[in-house]
Amino acid sequence: xxxxxxxxxxxxxxxxxxxxxxxxxxxxxxxxxxxxxxxxxxxxxxxxxxxxxxxxxxxxxxxxxxxxxxxxxxxxxxxxxxxxxxxxxxxxxxxxxxxxxxxxxxxxxxxxxxxxxxxxxxxxxxxxxxxxxxxxxxxxxxxxxxxxxxxxxxxxxxxxxxxxxxxxxxxxxxxxxxxxxxxxxxxxxxxxxxxxxxxxxxxxxxxxxxxxxxxxxxxxxxxxxxxxxxxxxxxxxxxxxxxxxxxxxxxxx
Amino acid sequence: xxxxxxxxxxxxxxxxxxxxxxxxxxxxxxxxxxxxxxxxxxxxxxxxxxxxxxxxxxxxxxxxxxxxxxxxxxxxxxxxxxxxxxxxxxxxxxxxxxxxxxxxxxxxxxxxxxxxxxxxxxxxxxxxxxxxxxxxxxxxxxxxxxxxxxxxxxxxxxxxxxxxxxxxxxxxx
Numbered sequence: 001x002x003x004x005x006x007x008x009x010x011x012x013x014x015x016x017x018x019x020x021x022x023x024x025x026x027x028x029x030x031x032x033x034x035x036x037x038x039x040x041x042x043x044x045x046x047x048x049x050x051x052x053x054x055x056x057x058x059x060x061x062x063x064x065x066x067x068x069x070x071x072x073x074x075x076x077x078x079x080x081x082x083x084x085x086x087x088x089x090x091x092x093x094x095x096x097x098x099x100x101x102x103x104x105x106x107x108x109x110x111x112x113x114x115x116x117x118x119x120x121x122x123x124x125x126x127x128x129x130x131x132x133x134x135x136x137x138x139x140x141x142x143x144x145x146x147x148x149x150x151x152x153x154x155x156x157x158x159x160x161x162x163x164x165x166x167x168x169x170x171x172x173x174x175x176x177x178x179x180x181x182x183x184x185x186x187x188x189x190x191x192x193x194x195x196x197x198x199x200x201x202x203x204x205x206x207x208x209x210x211x212x213x214x215x216x217x218x219x220x221x222x223x224x225x226x227x228x229x230x231x232x233x234x235x236x237x238x239x240x241x242x243x244x245x246x247x248x249x250x251x252x253x
Numbered sequence: 254x255x256x257x258x259x260x261x262x263x264x265x266x267x268x269x270x271x272x273x274x275x276x277x278x279x280x281x282x283x284x285x286x287x288x289x290x291x292x293x294x295x296x297x298x299x300x301x302x303x304x305x306x307x308x309x310x311x312x313x314x315x316x317x318x319x320x321x322x323x324x325x326x327x328x329x330x331x332x333x334x335x336x337x338x339x340x341x342x343x344x345x346x347x348x349x350x351x352x353x354x355x356x357x358x359x360x361x362x363x364x365x366x367x368x369x370x371x372x373x374x375x376x377x378x379x380x381x382x383x384x385x386x387x388x389x390x391x392x393x394x395x396x397x398x399x400x401x402x403x404x405x406x407x408x409x410x411x412x413x414x415x416x417x418x419x420x421x422x423x424x425x426x
Contacts, residue, residue, distance in 0.1 A: 012256045013264070026263040039271050047282040068287055088288065089280035097275060118260040122268025185257070 003196055011188050013116055031113040038100035038113070046096070068092045075240050079247035083138075087246070090130070095239045098123065102184060102231035106224065114234075115184040117177065124177035127242045131169070135249030144249070172245055176238060183234045187227035194220045 018025040049060045072088045080087065098114060105112025113119050135144045148169075149161045194216045202209025394404065415422050 008256065013261065015261070018263070021263070021266075024262050024266060026266060027261055029261075029264065032264060032267055035268065035271055039275055042275055042279060043282075046279065047286075050283050050287045065287060065291065068284065069291060072288075089284035090276050092284050093272070093276045093279045097272060116261075116264065117258060118262070118264035119268045121260050122265040123272060125265070126269055126272055 006196070007189065007192055010192055011115060011185055013111075013118075030111045031116045031119060034104050034111050034113040035101060035119065038097060038104055041100055042093070042096055067095070071095055071239065075236075075243050079240075079243040080134075080250055081247065084243070084247065084250070087134075091239050091243060094123070094126075094242065095235050098180070098238055099232060099235040102235060103228075105184065105188070106227060106231065112184045112188065114180055115188060117181050120177040120181040120184075123180070123238070124173040127176060127245070128170070128173040130242065131173070131245050131249045134246050138250040172241075176241055180234050180238055183230055187223055187230060191220050191223050191227075194223065 013027075013029045013031045015027045015029040017028045019028065020026075046064065049057050049064060052061070068088065071091050072085060076084045076088050076091050101113040101119070104110040105115060114123075132144075138144075139147060148165045149158055150165075153161050197216045198209055198213045201212040390407075393407070
């Protein structure tokens with residue numbers, strides 16, 4: 001059994017076709033499909049739940065409402081101030097988009113779109129744009145770059161600090177991208193490894209394989225539950241860090 | 254394995270396009286109605302609380318007012334009672350005094366009446382006794398005309414008696 005091929009099959013994207021589009025060609029892939037499903041749920045189901053007045057949907061409405069209010073009151077406003085409340089919609093979209101893509105990865109036949117560097121990179125890029133956009137909007141172009149270096153730094157350190165802070169801007173978002181990607185992929189790889197244990201031990205002798213199987217399955221279940229936690233946690237962390245970075249860009253002091 | 258860490262630029266484009274579109278559409282279709290509903294509810298709750306607080310303050314004010322009024326009324330009642338008691342006392346004293354006075358007058362007039370009656374009776378009695386004496390004397394005289402000496406004696410005794418006991422003197426005063 002080829003572990004490498006197995007991992008690649010389960011973890012990496014499968015591109016079915018490519019559409020040429022100017023200088024880049026747009027792939028049609030499994031991860032894109034999963035992203036599309038997440039988007040469809042967000043676009044169709046969420047407004048339906050929120051706008052409906054039926055009692056059957058009330059619990060779901062309550063869940064969405066509680067989450068959005070939590071994001072507004074605990075994540076966006078504390079980090080970005082009351083002006084930031086206007087961005088609640090952006091952060092709610094980001095949170096639910098990431099969360100849904102994470103969760104779809106846990107469903108059978110699903111794939112984790114957020115376990116793809118291009119997807120997390122794209123999300124990090126939007127965060128990068130948001131940070132700079134709100135910073136420049138709040139302080140002006142010159143003010144934004146002037147406040148890039150924290151206050152209290154001696155003047156002679158500015159030539160050193162300015163490039164570092166500028167670089168930090170990219171590193172922050174790059175770290176966001178890598179963090180989400182690695183967290184989402186790690187669980188899958190661990191699960192695959194636990195399952196492969198059964199076959200590795202089974203290759204020695206079938207008795208070994210049967211002995212290892214229950215242990216492996218138990219560990220896989222545990223890891224799956226852990227992944228469920230991580231799915232929520234990483235969506236929350238991505239949103240919170242975006243809010244913190246954006247808040248820091250808006251209010252440099 | 255390099256497919257895992259080599260970002261597909263096209264997919265990145267898809268992601269960004271997808272997310273930006275979602276953010277734009279959902280802010281209109283989902284988050285705005287949601288937050289509006291929440292804000293409306295928060296406002297309604299705040300309004301309700303404000304109304305309840307106002308009503309409570311009003312009720313407390315009213316209660317204080319009523320309490321004050323009640324205390325005032327109690328004070329007035331007790332003062333009126335005192336006044337009434339005092340006036341009743343006065344009235345009673347007055348009545349007793351009047352009764353006493355009128356009783357005194359009645360007693361006085363009765364005494365006077367009695368005195369007058371007594372005098373009248375005495376006068377009558379004196380007259381009657383005198384008449385009886387005269388009649389008795391007449392009889393005696395009729396029986397003992399010839400005994401002149403007895404008559405003399407009788408008058409002599411009578412005179413003596415009158416002298417000895419003036420209170421028996423008939424037709425005195």
